[in-house]
Amino acid sequence: MTPQPVDPAVELRGITKRFPGTLANDSVDLTVQRGEIHALMGENGAGKSTLMSILYGMERADAGSIRIDGREVTFGDPSAAMAAGLGMVHQSFKLFDSLTVAENVVYAAEPRRFGLVDRAAARRRVRELAEEHGLAVDPDARVGELPVGLRQRVEILKLLHRGARTLILDEPTAVLTPAEADALFAVLKSLAAQGRTVILVTHKLREVLEGSDNVTVLRDGRVVARLVTAETSADEIAAAMTGRAVELDRVHAPGTPGDVVLDVRDLTTDAVHDVGITVHAGEIVGIAGVAGNGQSELIEALAGLRPVASGQVSLKGRDITHASATERRAQGLAYVPEDRHAVGTAPAASVAENLAMGHHRTSLSSKGLLPPASVRAHAGRLIERFGIKAANPEVPASALSGGNLQKLLIGRELAHEAPLLLVEQPTRGVDIGAIQNIHDQIVAYRDAGHAVLLVSAELSEIRGLADRVLVMYEGRVTATYTKDEADERALGLAMAGGAVAPTEAVD
Amino acid sequence: MFFDSDLLMSALRALTPILLAALGGALCERAGVFNIGLEGMMLMGCFTSVATSWFTGSAWLGVLAAALAAAAYSLILAVGAVTLRGDAVVLGIAMNLLAVGLTSFLLRTVFGVQGTFDDPSLAGLPLIGGFTPLAYLAFVAVAVAAVMLSRSVWGLRLRGVGEAPDAAATLGVSPAKYKYAAVLISGVLCGLAGAQLALGNVTLFSENMTAGRGWIAVVAVMLGRAAPVGVLLAALLFGLAEAAGFRLQGVGLPQQATDAAPYVVTLVALFLSTARRRRRTANSPSGATT
Ligand SMILES: Nc1ncnc2c1ncn2[C@@H]1O[C@H](COP(=O)(O)OP(=O)(O)OP(=O)(O)O)[C@@H](O)[C@H]1O
């Protein structure tokens, strides 16, 4: 409205950061104007999270400067960045599981009464913010008991409570369904319209194209493209990220189903009711559904991490309803869990050790010992096959970028060659090049005659991979589609509960 | 009659030192520091209270000095586990061993005696209604700790620090500060526990006189799930066991057997609570999923 030049909300100049063996950021410049939604893209390990950590005062740059609203700053820690009006939702959430939603939101910025936390005010505040921004969540729920999607809302509420003027979101939609992601973008757009600024790290082209104003692309720690969203295309961004042309959203050829491998009958457990599923050898069965409709609980019950209340589960004709997780693995089940940090990997152990886990009892063990040479060779093979980006196999898993950790986990589980693979959100937080690789690997796994049960919140993933699609809604399988029937509209409707009560209007 | 008000009175007396120490341990637990140095800190409190009371003639100065000395001693854990990131279990064990040696050595050099120092003119704590003021203080401390932990800003931040220090740090809350505070408070409380033991329950100092009460306090922290009221109930259980032990002695059971009562109760309680927790984690998903 005014012609006078406004200082950019965030201006990074020449940011350089070196980790042992990796140049994570190489003289990066990034300018973000107030009121814009700026997307930061790049392959796994390109240095996006590192750059944001530096901006947020969690890491110190080796060189470079930061300006916020035109003023040069140096943040020694995140609280200094917060005081300057920045707020960040991290790729791995930073929440207190045993505390309530309200406690998490107001933590370190508590409303007080007589020196005590004013819990009524905290609850009210959460409700207000939730209502205002469409981020409904129960203020009294324990965060640890919330599904991932809701936990993220808590993270965003935390920033809004602190009145952050610039929001940094590191892969915020990785855990959301398309509908939830759309809702999030509505929130972000209204925030931007209020003059707040959003920096968005993401791998999803669709949301970048629909939701952002500008795009900066990093590759190997350097800025390789600065694009205006309105003037670019998915192909151009993908090409900038990978340095080659990428074929987006492929639909793989169907498999040729053989014998039944997994047979689930009337399975009931927490949040799962009377679910029946069969998965054949050479078949990928996809489970679609909005997060929190029982998919995670179902997979956990199948993996042996959650007791079965009633029903029957058999694997290759053998009853495993009450078998332990270890027994199931021995019977031929591999499992890629949704939560790669807490369940899937050991962050302090090295990449090689993480890759060896689960194989230590079988292929890698020799007379009860674990020869370091075989562990190294095994790690080397998987790193190569799945393109895991690590300085070397000895670095701890915690030094891997989010997407690379995911590749590690998938690689390790596929290497079991188990007849049944349970896989949840296989490409969450994985860049588009690597998504292709992982999809190819899963399809190859199927074509080798294995059965795959896939849970994904990503419709394009379900549609691209699955030979049959089941939709879960409120703990039940409410619809089944063949590959051809499973179009976006039908799935979307069923996911919203439309398959249960077709007469009811859905939005 | 076996259960009467006398038994309850002596149970309450027996529980005071355990309760004070366990409250300190619970705070540490909540802040994410596993404190098994309670025994050693308590023993330092015992000696300091007796020595100070003896030389100044004031039991109250003895109490004050005990609190200060044990707090200073607790710095070993704070610096070692928080600043230097050492292993809290190793540090706690070292503190317990060191306290036995140090107080025995001081007993010899300061009082020139071995084993036990007692003297009729050693000033003990006054009794009000059969209890020392510290016993009342212990109950007040339970209430204060309960309110502070669950309601205060400080308590909320402390719980956050104990659960996810890096999350707290990103919100500008220094985990180290809260951990130090918890450890130092546990030092003060253990000092008071020691003073209660040496100037309240008895009026003397003898080598290793805490006799495992600090360890029982550690168990009380676990049994009580590090919640003040839970810890109170657990301490009450041990107090009753100790009092019942005395009572059984009167019935003619050998002292070795009756003295063992609180420890047997500890073992049984630990066993039952672990078994229960096992069953729960086996039946519930939360252990596996989050
Ligand atoms: N603490 C660390 N120690 C060593 N190397 C690290 C550390 N943190 C990050 N790196 C390396 O720096 C590079 C950039 O990592 P970063 O997490 O910034 O990637 P990213 O772009 O966020 O990737 P993703 O999309 O997978 O999250 C990677 O090669 C990573 O392995």
Ligand SMILES: [Mg+2]
């Ligand atoms: Mg990242």
